[in-house]
Amino acid sequence: MKTRQALFLVWAACTALANHGAWAQNNPVLLADVKAPRVLMVEEATGTVLLSRKPDEPFAPGSIAKMMTVETVLDALSRSEISLDTTYPVTEFAWRTGGAPSRTTTMFAALRSNITVRDLLSGVIVQNANDGCIVLAEGLAGSEPAFVTRMNERANTLGLSGSRFGNSTGLPPAESSMTAIDMVRLARHMRTAYPQVLPLYTQADFEWNRIRQRNKNPLLGTIAGVDGFAAGFAEGAGFSLMATAMRGDTRLYLAMSGLASEKERQDEAARLLEWGFNGFTSLTVYGAGNVVGQAVVYGGAAEKVALAPREDVRVYAPTGDLGRLSAQVVYRGPIRAPINRDQEVGRIRIMIGDAVLQEAPVYTSEAVGEGGLASRAKDAVWSLLFSWL
Known part of the structure; x- marks a missing residue:
């Protein structure tokens, strides 16, 4: 059965910003x-x-x-x-x-x-x-x-x-x-x-x-x-x-x-x-190899696979807007098994509001083999039911 893929958005927590809430306001140039x-x-x-x-x-x-x-x-x-x-x-x-x-x-x-x-x-x-x-x-x-x-x-x-x-x-x-x-x-x-x-x-x-x-x-x-x-x-x-x-x-x-x-x-x-x-601060939002989200797997031994960047994800962000930074993982899925480790499957976006400050590729943190018959049958039914979306 052909798997219909959709664009998935996964919001990721910018935990690296937890200690940066007290930065002074900048004087922005409009x-x-x-x-x-x-x-x-x-x-x-x-x-x-x-x-x-x-x-x-x-x-x-x-x-x-x-x-x-x-x-x-x-x-x-x-x-x-x-x-x-x-x-x-x-x-x-x-x-x-x-x-x-x-x-x-x-x-x-x-x-x-x-x-x-x-x-x-x-x-x-x-x-x-x-x-x-x-x-x-x-x-x-x-x-x-x-x-x-x-x-x-x-x-x-x-x-x-x-x-x-x-x-x-x-x-x-x-x-x-x-x-x-x-x-x-x-x-x-x-x-x-x-x-x-x-x-x-x-x-x-x-x-x-x-x-x-x-x-x-x-x-x-x-x-x-x-x-x-x-x-x-x-x-x-x-x-x-x-x-x-x-x-x-x-x-x-x-x-x-x-x-x-x-x-x-x-x-x-x-x-x-x-x-x-x-007016700006250089900041490492995610370290290399740190898991930033998970992607849905189709026909695999696991239902999801962890995603991580290979290199540090850094931004040069307006100092007064650090508290508004957010992260979004974007990939086209579900991802069909088998899946190799370090397989590029999507991108992470660092954003302020709707503006994208930085993008970087994300890779699978582990390999996922094909699932058993029951697992594949369940995913096939899921795909059939929701393929109209």
């Missing part, structure tokens, strides 16, 4: 008060989303597109296609389009000079150098259009489905677009994949062609804990930002776009990061 038309803030360790508004809406990123240029070059370095000592020439196109004559952010690379990949990366990351981007693009791929093709292929590989790049710099007239969720995804990837280059994002300044320039990231040194990544501006899209900051054991990622001015971008970033660090 999404309606956030000035950025598009914003996403995520805590790294748990993946908890603290703020989200139109995270999938594309916008022109301006210089934030350079993050993808840097990633494409770092990927080539990781594959040993090039080395940090590889040198590339400064062509007239790179000099005129992104160098001193362009009157844009530049490292003032001299026409027809040769520059190492190491110094070009420093120029791009620290000085936001458009000429450095174009020199890298032409050197690595033969031309900037060929490099852009590679950028977009690389973005697709990384799952940046809402992003498309028109050049290596983010400058008009070529059209580039990114989404807040892609910005955060790219930033998290770069921190994980290329830790050796991260110090450049906090380097105070860089000198090239006897011209020393301070780091162009406006948040460095002004907001505690900020250690990357980039800021941008584009006509029609306003001022944007991709930032990451760490205080203690907590790291936050903040992506914003559509701000009206540099000051508004600066003030909003400072306000939201302060709220993100001070």
Whole structure:
């Protein structure tokens, strides 16, 4: 007989919260008060989303597109296609389009000079150098259009489905677009994949062609804990930002776009990061292997099987709302025997009200063999009686 399955919800007690009822109330930032038309803030360790508004809406990123240029070059370095000592020439196109004559952010690379990949990366990351981007693009791929093709292929590989790049710099007239969720995804990837280059994002300044320039990231040194990544501006899209900051054991990622001015971008970033660090608590709700619920078994030697996560289930929750946390185990059942131990059968959701803060898979804590004839007959009758539900 075919068993009809249904979606089962099992409410689980958040016993780990019993000692957290006396936490002080936080000062919440209401999404309606956030000035950025598009914003996403995520805590790294748990993946908890603290703020989200139109995270999938594309916008022109301006210089934030350079993050993808840097990633494409770092990927080539990781594959040993090039080395940090590889040198590339400064062509007239790179000099005129992104160098001193362009009157844009530049490292003032001299026409027809040769520059190492190491110094070009420093120029791009620290000085936001458009000429450095174009020199890298032409050197690595033969031309900037060929490099852009590679950028977009690389973005697709990384799952940046809402992003498309028109050049290596983010400058008009070529059209580039990114989404807040892609910005955060790219930033998290770069921190994980290329830790050796991260110090450049906090380097105070860089000198090239006897011209020393301070780091162009406006948040460095002004907001505690900020250690990357980039800021941008584009006509029609306003001022944007991709930032990451760490205080203690907590790291936050903040992506914003559509701000009206540099000051508004600066003030909003400072306000939201302060709220993100001070208004939340990191909490282990369930330990790895702790039973969180039971699933109904069909045709088994036991009527139910215990479920548990393999890893700690952690959340980064609003401090003032810890008393409202709840847990829900979701699975499709009843689960037909035989059942193996450590078989993934559902998910546990940690919630505040109707909002899901965190999800994690749950697994069977024990094996359940097939039941005897009487047990299977009883389950068959149950299935027959209730299959219409």
